[in-house]
Amino acid sequence: QSALTQPRSVSGSPGQSVTISCTGTSSDVGGYNYVSWYQQHPGKAPKLMIYDVSKRPSGVPDRFSGSKSGNTASLTISGLQAEDEADYYCCSYAGSPYVFGTGTKVTVL
Amino acid sequence: EVQLVESGGGLVKPGGSLRLSCAASGFTFSNAWMNWVRQAPGKGLEWVGRIKPKTDGGTTDYAAPVKGRFTISRDDSKNTVYLQMNSLKTEDTAVYYCTTVNAGRFDPWGQGTLVTVSS
Numbered sequence: 001q002s003a004l005t006q007p008r009s010v011s012g013s014p015g016q017s018v019t020i021s022c023t024g025t026s027s028d029v030g031g032y033n034y035v036s037w038y039q040q041h042p043g044k045a046p047k048l049m050i051y052d053v054s055k056r057p058s059g060v061p062d063r064f065s066g067s068k069s070g071n072t073a074s075l076t077i078s079g080l081q082a083e084d085e086a087d088y089y090c091c092s093y094a095g096s097p098y099v100f101g102t103g104t105k106v107t108v109l
Numbered sequence: 110e111v112q113l114v115e116s117g118g119g120l121v122k123p124g125g126s127l128r129l130s131c132a133a134s135g136f137t138f139s140n141a142w143m144n145w146v147r148q149a150p151g152k153g154l155e156w157v158g159r160i161k162p163k164t165d166g167g168t169t170d171y172a173a174p175v176k177g178r179f180t181i182s183r184d185d186s187k188n189t190v191y192l193q194m195n196s197l198k199t200e201d202t203a204v205y206y207c208t209t210v211n212a213g214r215f216d217p218w219g220q221g222t223l224v225t226v227s228s
Contacts, residue, residue, distance in 0.1 A: 034213025051214035103153040
């Protein structure tokens with residue numbers, strides 16, 4: 001099972017929006033609505049930000065939103081803030097059963 | 110408060126063995142689908158394996174790179190899940206995280222424990 005493909009890095013100024021893509025196949029992202037997103041700050045454990053493609057756990061700001069089209073899922077951060085600078089990983093159920101993305105570093109300029 | 114605490118990491122020689130533990134609290138452990146996820150230094154997250162609750166058969170699944178070398182078990186009386194790692198390779202060097210999964214989401218996560226495989 002190959003890792004899902006994410007851009008290595010994205011950046012934006014405070015207040016702007018950034019979108020991270022997560023591309024898989026019909027056997028993972030395209031086949032299930034079990035796509036989740038995790039934020040990881042350096043030296044820390046990952047934190048769940050989005051699950052079931054577009055649902056937010058309680059406590060996660062509504063600046064974070066998720067979507068999916070075909071074999072590609074996306075995470076959008078609106079109104080970028082300094083504390084959003086971190087690594088982000090997507091994850092999909094794949095029947096095997098799980099596969100993570102390659103990770104994206106979000107930089108706040 | 111829901112909490113997962115890993116322990117047992119350390120330095121081991123190639124070919125050696127190590128057992129990691131993950132102690133859970135704040136939720137009904139016996140009903141939980143427990144997973145291990147690892148992260149090599151400077152690399153991304155990699156799913157390692159999972160164990161289902163006994164009510165779902167208590168069966169295990171593993172990622173291809175560790176299948177046949179790693180074994181996940183659980184002791185519901187101690188609210189603890191274990192990762193037995195045998196025939197360790199240098200490429201197994203990573204921080205190992207314990208996490209629960211509910212449908213498609215991993216939450217919460219432990220703080221991780223570092224395993225270093227080196228001669």
